[in-house]
Amino acid sequence: MELLEYPHPILSKKCDYVEFGDPTVKDLTAEMVGKLYEWNGAGLAAPQVGVSKRVIVIDTRQEPKTVYVMVNPSILLASEEMVESYEGCLSLPLLRATVLRHSSVVLEYLDAAFERHELEADGFLACCLQHELDHLDGMVYIDRLSRWKRAKAIREYTKLRKMESGFSPGMDEGICI
Numbered sequence: 001m002e003l004l005e006y007p008h009p010i011l012s013k014k015c016d017y018v019e020f021g022d023p024t025v026k027d028l029t030a031e032m033v034g035k036l037y038e039w040n041g042a043g044l045a046a047p048q049v050g051v052s053k054r055v056i057v058i059d060t061r062q063e064p065k066t067v068y069v070m071v072n073p074s075i076l077l078a079s080e081e082m083v084e085s086y087e088g089c090l091s092l093p094l095l096r097a098t099v100l101r102h103s104s105v106v107l108e109y110l111d112a113a114f115e116r117h118e119l120e121a122d123g124f125l126a127c128c129l130q131h132e133l134d135h136l137d138g139m140v141y142i143d144r145l146s147r148w149k150r151a152k153a154i155r156e157y158t159k160l161r162k163m164e165s166g167f168s169p170g171m172d173e174g175i176c177i
């Protein structure tokens with residue numbers, strides 16, 4: 001399982017829904033959780049490891065410690081109130097940018113055993129969830145920026161990548177989602 005970096009084409013592809021009972025989900029999610037910690041991220045979406053399926057794992061590293069494994073997550077409700085979210089992404093090493101997110105969301109999802117859950121989230125968790133769900137729709141966070149700011153972010157990213165050698169993902173300043 002390898003981390004794909006922007007602009008890998010899989011990262012801009014809309015992911016497929018997981019078929020109910022798909023036997024590959026258990027191993028996929030277990031491996032993704034392992035990678036989430038290995039790469040020191042707060043969240044990881046399946047397309048980031050080359051699997052174009054609607055699966056995400058999240059651990060915001062807040063107390064109480066919770067690992068969310070979500071299959072086919074979808075947002076049921078999103079607050080009108082928006083917040084500024086300062087984000088990074090494992091697939092865009094070194095770059096950081098501020099995007100707008102809903103301050104709270106309610107979502108439904110299946111766990112790795114295909115049990116249905118609903119979750120109401122706010123704060124960093126809500127931002128993480130929106131960031132990961134965007135990955136499932138083929139979006140990275142800089143796609144949420146205005147056209148001008150996005151172009152600037154891509155220039156900065158290209159420059160940072162040229163400067164950096166031997167970079168290990170997720171180990172720079174701040175946590176990536």
Ligand SMILES: [Zn+2]
Nearest residue numbers: 089090091177
């Ligand atoms: Zn990301």
